[in-house]
Amino acid sequence: MPGPTTMNGQRRPSRPRRVARLIGVTAIAALLWTSCSDSGALVVEVGSRNLDEVDSANGGPDDVGDDADNELIDDSGSRIPIGDFDDGFPLDSSKPGRSYDRFLIDAIDDIERFWTDNYSKAYGGEYVELRGGVHPAYPGRDSDLPTGCQFVGNYEDVRDNAFYCDEGDFIVYDDAGLFPEFADEFGAATVAVIMAHEWGHAIQSSTRRDILYSFATTTLELQADCFAGAWAGHVQENGLNGYRFSQSDITGALLGLIQIGDAPGSTAYDPTAHGSAFDRVSAFQDGFTGGVVSCVDYESNEPVPLQFGFTVEELSRPNPGDFPFGDEMFTAMRDDLMVFWEALVDIGEPWSAPDLLLADSRTVKCATGATISVAVGVAWCAADNTVMVSSPITKQYYDLIPGDFAVAYLIGIGYAEAVQSAIGSNLEASDRALLNDCLVGMWSGDILPFNTDPVVPDSETTPRIVLSPGDLDEAIRTALSLGDTDDERSMGTPFDKVDAFRQGVLFGFDGCFAA
Numbered sequence: 001m002p003g004p005t006t007m008n009g010q011r012r013p014s015r016p017r018r019v020a021r022l023i024g025v026t027a028i029a030a031l032l033w034t035s036c037s038d039s040g041a042l043v044v045e046v047g048s049r050n051l052d053e054v055d056s057a058n059g060g061p062d063d064v065g066d067d068a069d070n071e072l073i074d075d076s077g078s079r080i081p082i083g084d085f086d087d088g089f090p091l092d093s094s095k096p097g098r099s100y101d102r103f104l105i106d107a108i109d110d111i112e113r114f115w116t117d118n119y120s121k122a123y124g125g126e127y128v129e130l131r132g133g134v135h136p137a138y139p140g141r142d143s144d145l146p147t148g149c150q151f152v153g154n155y156e157d158v159r160d161n162a163f164y165c166d167e168g169d170f171i172v173y174d175d176a177g178l179f180p181e182f183a184d185e186f187g188a189a190t191v192a193v194i195m196a197h198e199w200g201h202a203i204q205s206s207t208r209r210d211i212l213y214s215f216a217t218t219t220l221e222l223q224a225d226c227f228a229g230a231w232a233g234h235v236q237e238n239g240l241n242g243y244r245f246s247q248s249d250i251t252g253a254l255l256g257l258i259q260i261g262d263a264p265g266s267t268a269y270d271p272t273a274h275g276s277a278f279d280r281v282s283a284f285q286d287g288f289t290g291g292v293v294s295c296v297d298y299e300s301n302e303p304v305p306l307q308f309g310f311t312v313e314e315l316s317r318p319n320p321g322d323f324p325f326g327d328e329m330f331t332a333m334r335d336d337l338m339v340f341w342e343a344l345v346d347i348g349e350p351w352s353a354p355d356l357l358l359a360d361s362r363t364v365k366c367a368t369g370a371t372i373s374v375a376v377g378v379a380w381c382a383a384d385n386t387v388m389v390s391s392p393i394t395k396q397y398y399d400l401i402p403g404d405f406a407v408a409y410l411i412g413i414g415y416a417e418a419v420q421s422a423i424g425s426n427l428e429a430s431d432r433a434l435l436n437d438c439l440v441g442m443w444s445g446d447i448l449p450f451n452t453d454p455v456v457p458d459s460e461t462t463p464r465i466v467l468s469p470g471d472l473d474e475a476i477r478t479a480l481s482l483g484d485t486d487d488e489r490s491m492g493t494p495f496d497k498v499d500a501f502r503q504g505v506l507f508g509f510d511g512c513f514a515a
């Protein structure tokens with residue numbers, strides 16, 4: 001997010017935006033968000049990553065993804081021991097045991113059942129089971145691994161990876177490195193979601209769909225993410241042998257997906273391209289909420305990964321375009337938010353966007369009047385018309401997410417809160433927080449470099465900042481880290497926060513305020 005720079009002339013994905021009076025529309029927004037934040041199927045979590053805890057621990061997002069202890073809860077609400085595969089792992093009885101083995105076996109069974117039930121609905125015809133099976137790979141494996149697709153059966157070739165091979169119709173995964181590390185860092189649900197992603201490639205294979213070589217790599221990868229999301233949504237709704245995914249599981253799965261996303265700057269035709277974190281999370285959420293049919297749609301409406309809207313010049317900068325942490329960064333963000341919101345907010349009388357104040361302390365307190373806490377380290381001070389942020393907490397986000405857009409996100413939700421206040425929003429708790437996320441997304445969409453129709457054009461007198469590759473991914477990580485995984489729901493779940501942010505980026509005003 002360097003700034004200011006001029007806009008380039010690239011076409012952006014269609015993003016209908018209506019600049020309109022915001023007054024009186026918040027009731028619609030309330031309806032919009034309750035539908036997705038109020039699922040009765042969610043399981044209440046033991047332990048969480050809510051902001052108070054973050055604050056009282058270290059005051060930052062340093063525990064992002066570190067929730068492996070609280071996942072996979074049975075229907076009675078108690079946690080399930082997921083190790084102890086006494087009878088030997090069915091896929092390979094001699095392999096070293098892993099904590100996720102039992103769950104993974106159940107997940108594989110469930111993925112097969114899921115496709116048996118859904119394949120004909122999606123494509124017509126019968127689902128064909130995986131002929132070549134699923135194979136854990138580890139150093140010193142004594143039974144032979146299958147071969148094909150240039151894979152000769154060496155553990156080294158699958159290290160830190162998992163893949164599907166259409167020659168032989170099999171899946172191999174790294175059971176010594178990738179899966180144990182991901183299960184440890186993000187929770188066992190993550191390895192099941194990776195498995196569901198690989199199964200998505202099986203669905204695309206010559207045996208079934210024969211589209212493995214007909215689309216850009218990213219389309220296939222994003223469709224596989226979408227299929228994985230569809231399966232995860234099914235588990236959330238129906239359970240899996242009495243297990244359900246908790247918010248931590250889903251958050252962990254999203255963080256795991258992001259972890260194996262592409263470095264910003266990859267191209268769509270790179271055979272290893274998966275898409276950016278923004279794109280991958282979008283695809284997962286499409287499937288999670290829309291089911292398999294929404295993924296099938298990718299074959300007629302290929303997703304346009306947002307990362308590919310950046311120019312070669314933007315993508316090839318050695319530095320991803322972050323501001324150094326400091327005054328210049330804060331000033332540029334503040335100025336842009338003020339320009340943006342003053343152009344949009346129309347309440348029938350003059351309205352000045354708030355100034356930004358930095359506090360040296362970790363807790364922020366308004367000089368006069370009530371302190372309205374927007375997130376840890378972020379407050380809206382109505383009496384002073386200021387947004388106040390904690391300098392040490394923003395620094396922590398800057399270092400840990402990492403990136404400057406993590407800071408922009410925190411400042412952005414402060415400004416969004418001021419906007420809700422100005423338009424008389426009656427939203428409360430998580431509904432209010434989710435609209436803030438959406439409004440940050442709306443602003444972010446406006447400063448995409450390929451936006452040819454910004455609310456206020458870049459000029460000498462009003463220089464705008466512009467997103468660089470990676471900024472949207474930083475926003476996704478920040479939104480995930482700010483979400484509640486317990487039942488308090490004051491901030492919204494990580495899943496809903498990311499979804500709200502995306503709606504704002506992709507659909508602007510309509511994404512935040514229209515059904």
Ligand SMILES: [Zn+2]
Nearest residue numbers: 197201221224
């Ligand atoms: Zn893949």
